Amino acid sequence: MIDSSDMANWPARAAGNPTASAPRRNVPPQCEPPLPSWHESLASAIRNPATLLQRLYLSTSLLESADLAAHQFPVMVPESYLARMRPGDINDPLLRQVLPLGDELLETPGFVRDAVDDEASRIAPGLLKKYAGRALMILTGACAVHCRYCFRRHYPYANEPRRLPDWEPAIQALTADTTIHEVLLSGGDPLMVTDLRLKELCDRLEQIPHIQRLRIHSRLPIVLPNRVTDELLDLLTATRLTPLMVVHANHPREITGDCADALRRLVRSGMTTLNQSVLLRGINDSVDTLKKLSERLINLGVIPYYLHQLDRVQGAAHFEVDEATGLSLIEALQRQLPGYGVPQYVREVAGAPAKQPVGIESTL
Numbered sequence: 131m132i133d134s135s136d137m138a139n140w141p142a143r144a145a146g147n148p149t150a151s152a153p154r155r156n157v158p159p160q161c162e163p164p165l166p167s168w169h170e171s172l173a174s175a176i177r178n179p180a181t182l183l184q185r186l187y188l189s190t191s192l193l194e195s196a197d198l199a200a201h202q203f204p205v206m207v208p209e210s211y212l213a214r215m216r217p218g219d220i221n222d223p224l225l226r227q228v229l230p231l232g233d234e235l236l237e238t239p240g241f242v243r244d245a246v247d248d249e250a251s252r253i254a255p256g257l258l259k260k261y262a263g264r265a266l267m268i269l270t271g272a273c274a275v276h277c278r279y280c281f282r283r284h285y286p287y288a289n290e291p292r293r294l295p296d297w298e299p300a301i302q303a304l305t306a307d308t309t310i311h312e313v314l315l316s317g318g319d320p321l322m323v324t325d326l327r328l329k330e331l332c333d334r335l336e337q338i339p340h341i342q343r344l345r346i347h348s349r350l351p352i353v354l355p356n357r358v359t360d361e362l363l364d365l366l367t368a369t370r371l372t373p374l375m376v377v378h379a380n381h382p383r384e385i386t387g388d389c390a391d392a393l394r395r396l397v398r399s400g401m402t403t404l405n406q407s408v409l410l411r412g413i414n415d416s417v418d419t420l421k422k423l424s425e426r427l428i429n430l431g432v433i434p435y436y437l438h439q440l441d442r443v444q445g446a447a448h449f450e451v452d453e454a455t456g457l458s459l460i461e462a463l464q465r466q467l468p469g470y471g472v473p474q475y476v477r478e479v480a481g482a483p484a485k486q487p488v489g490i491e492s493t494l
């Protein structure tokens with residue numbers, strides 16, 4: 131994704147953990163250095179293929195094609211996420227989600243730039259409405275990780291609002307349409323926006339009487355877990371609106387350590403917390419992996435919500451799993467997990483009134 135204006139104000143920092151060597155006053159020498167803030171973690175994220183391969187002790191033979199692919203959609207990997215990868219394993223399922231490959235440059239028939247027809251549902255700058263009762267705000271184009279399969283990898287973010295005054299037409303559209311009861315904050319990643327700006331927006335949305343729920347779709351609790359601060363939880367749970375969080379994890383190995391702690395904090399704050407995944411070839415297209423993913427989630431109190439069939443976006447064809455395979459995976463999960471542990475297997479069909487269950491002929 132592109133950098134948003136939020137990031138333009140941040141101090142430039144050299145790569146590397148900025149807190150690791152900086153001496154701090156008032157800290158007794160025997161103490162660990164303080165944990166980095168989420169801004170610091172973002173600033174120290176890996177942003178080029180060479181560093182990514184080097185840090186995992188991988189051969190640089192892939193570098194040339196990785197650089198070419200990264201030219202179209204840059205690399206972005208936070209240290210916390212890197213720490214969960216297995217060094218020396220080119221097939222590591224976390225690495226596969228973020229490593230640019232030459233395959234991305236192949237043109238595949240049927241794979242297009244705007245795979246889900248976002249453009250047709252844009253009712254105001256930054257505001258998409260596809261479904262009854264819900265509208266989605268594209269809060270920023272920035273993300274903390276760049277997922278190679280991302281369906282919005284070509285989205286024209288530069289045209290969307292950035293500051294509160296730019297949101298006025300969207301706020302007016304939300305105010306005028308009394309059928310809208312839920313606002314989704316999406317992007318990019320909406321939690322890339324500072325707490326201050328989130329608060330301004332929440333305050334504004336709260337004043338619209340027919341809006342009842344605020345849903346945040348974010349991958350930050352997974353890839354940049356220190357974004358889940360007490361201040362953020364306070365902000366989201368203090369509004370009149372019922373807050374929901376939809377995180378995005380695709381593999382059980384993503385949900386360890388600081389990420390598991392962040393999910394626990396979300397759940398304990400009282401917020402309904404759901405997960406959505408994308409079915410990805412070579413990453414989570416096995417019963418064992420999907421079952422472990424669901425088990426880790428439900429053990430933490432996070433409900434598996436959707437398993438998405440890959441949107442057919444240009445550059446992502448090598449991640450596609452066919453629907454018959456997807457259906458057989460879901461059927462296997464149904465035999466092995468509690469009902470609430472099985473996500474709904476859906477795909478997005480441009481113009482349809484809801485996400486479509488795969489394998490069921492739609493009667494909507």
Ligand SMILES: *Cc1c(COP(=O)(O)O)cnc(C)c1O
Nearest residue numbers: 258259260261264265266314485
């Ligand atoms: C996916 C999506 C939603 C949310 O759909 P749910 O089925 O409610 O999770 C809402 N608006 C848009 C534009 C979407 O793409």
Ligand code: SF4
Nearest residue numbers: 273276277280318349
């Ligand atoms: S999938 Fe989500 S987190 Fe990943 S690049 Fe796309 S918008 Fe960002």
